[in-house]
Amino acid sequence: MGKRSVLGLYIEEDSAADALDNLKEAGFHESEYEILTGVPYPEGTFGEAEPQHNLYRWPLIGAICGFSIALLITAGTQTAYPLITGGKPILSIPAMAVIIYEGTMLGAIIFTVIGIVFESRLPRIFMGAYSEKITEGHIGVTVTTDENRTETAEKALMKAGIDGEIIRGWE
Amino acid sequence: MQEHTQLTQKQINDELLKDILHLPKWWLPAVLFLLTIVLAGYSAFGYMIYHGLGVTGLNRPVFWGFFIANFVFWIGISHAGIMISAILRLTQAEWRRPITRAAEVMTVFSLAAALHTPMMHVGRPWRVLYWIFPYDFSRDIWPNVRSPFVWDPSAVGTYLIASTLFVMICLLPDLAILRDRAKNPLVKKIYAQFALGFRGTPRQWKLQIIAGILLSALVLPVFVSVHSIVSWDFAVLIGVEGWRSTIFAPYFIIGAIHSGVSAVAMLMALTVWIYGLQNYIKPDHFDAIARLLIIVATTWFFFFFLEWVWALYTLETPEVALRELQAEQWPYGPLFGIFIITSFVIPVPIWLFKRFRRNAVIMFWTCVLVNIGMWLERFLIVIPGLLRRSHMTFDWGSYHPSIIEIAIVVETFAFVALGMLLFAKVFPLVPLFDVKEGMINRHLIKIGRRVIPATIREGLPHHYYKNHSDPIIERSKEE
Secondary structure (H helix, E strand, C coil), X not given: CCEEEEEEEECCHHHHHHHHHHHHHCCCCHHHEEEECCXXXXXXXXXXXXXXXXXXXXXXXXXXXXXXXXXXXHHXXXXXXXXXXXXXXXXXXXXXXXXXXXXXXXXXXHHHHHHHHHHCCCCCCCCCCCCHHHHHCCEEEEEEEEHHHHHHHHHHHHHCCCXXXXXXXXX | CCCCCCCCHHHHHHHHHHHHHCCCCCHHHHHHHHHHHHHHHHHHHHHHHHHCHXXXXXXXXXXXXXXXXXXXXXXXXXXXXXXXXXXXXXXXXXXXXXXXXXXXXXXXXXXXXXXXXXXXXXXXXXHHHHHHCCCECCCCECCCCCCHHHHHHHHHHHHHHHHHHHHHHHHHHHXXXXXXXCCCHHHHHHHHHHHCCCCCCHHHHHHHHHHHHHHHHHHHHHHHHHHHHHXXXXXXXXXXXXXXXXXXXXXXXXXXXXXXHHHHHHHHHHHHHHHCCCCCCCHHHHHHHHHHHHHHHHHHHHHHHHHHHHHHHCCXXXXXXXXXXXXXXXXXXXXXXXXXHHHHHCHHHHHCCHHHHCCHHHXXXXXXXXXXXXXXXXXXXXXXXXXXXXXXXXXXXXXXXXXXXXXXXXXXHHHHHHHHHHHHHHCCCCCHHHHHHHHXXXXXXXXXXXXEEEECCCCCCHXXXXXXXXXXXXXXXXX
């Protein structure tokens, strides 16, 4: 059975929080509904669940990759064509350190950005039930559930006093 | 930050996106004007490639001229953008909100401008590939990693990639707003592609906030390394008296911050005048950045003073000769005077007065002076250092920049201005979501008999609400 999404829009923060309470009471699981806002509200403003993420692992993995690649390039190029400077080692550690440092940081930054996109569950190809009013200040509560439960979801959303009509979409 | 205008989210969208979704009358002439200068610069560059570096004023012993002085200048400007953005984000300074994006974007275009001049300076820019990337497996040609000229592109390249990604990630929520407001279906579709389907879920916002802080923390060490490495282009050359200085790395960094923060203040004034952002960038913002500038300028001056003191302390003949050339002999002496007066003597005393700090016009012009001074500083490091009047007389020389070099240097200024104008036509220069967050977090509170604006910086994390027995939290739960 296909998943459908419904969206209720609210002007007040309290109404949106009430809508979430109604959905909980109606038996919807936390993973089935989401708050959509045009601005980052403090966490828990609407009584929503705390989003879990693993973003902090990404820069570490990136740093290890960047370090390894930079080490390979600097050591590899020096040994591939040795420039012998009287009495000094082939591998010039201070010079390598500069490039390895930059490589490490570059790896960490690139992986962090990839991690942010990935952990944000982006890119999202289908928008589902969505309204352009959200970026103008309305607060949206969207429920993604089985088709046969959408009516219950709509009732729970309307009970909190939505602004306008319920918006429907497909996931 | 006390001073603000409370606006709704729709008002913020309307005001900050009006010049993106509609074409202002002045925009096209301004773009054409800057484009002409940029094309003139590129034509000069083409002429230089065809005729060789002989068309520049570079000659023995001065092989680094306007190009390298300009390179160091733009690297310096690029530093303030991310520095301002990153430090203010990490310290949760409220006044950062309207200025971070413009500062970050200026970093990106300044870095691109900075890369212009050394690429042109080498005369055969396509050969730069051989020196930077280890790709020519068939001929066994590899970059020499011991050379600072390989460190430079690795640092500047890292910084450019990092700054660009930083700007792009922080743009996502604003791209979603543009997607929602665009009327033209094609434009809407393009913005929708760039917005990656951002909808503003708590997860996405949480990661946006963390992204700002985490990327700031990662970019700051890169920022420090970049100008240190640029300074080592000079400082590792033991044969040039004025350059072999251990103080160069911190001196260059603080100089970069001085010129860069001044450039951000100029940019703030320009955005207020050009885009009418009076509701977002207030006299308080100028006041705050001027206070920061006083500290930065004084620290920079201290480093400048130390550099001179330790240079002269040795009383080595070549070093003394160089300092005499820099400070006393024509034409460097008068330039040295202008440099000191414009970068420190005039602006800093002016910034000590609150009414001047809060005046956008005065802030703009004092910051213009700082940047004139800081450009001259780089010029005075590069050229007199190479003139080497202390050595054999047959090796003496002089340097006069040619019209080609002047055209290319002017082109870099037009390039940055053009880049900023084009960016501002497609993306908002003020981060809308950041400004909106500041608005919703701002409340009036009563303390005694006064009502003052206060800002809730951040909501407490979930586990705090669950585990903490704070009486205020408990009371709010009961209510």
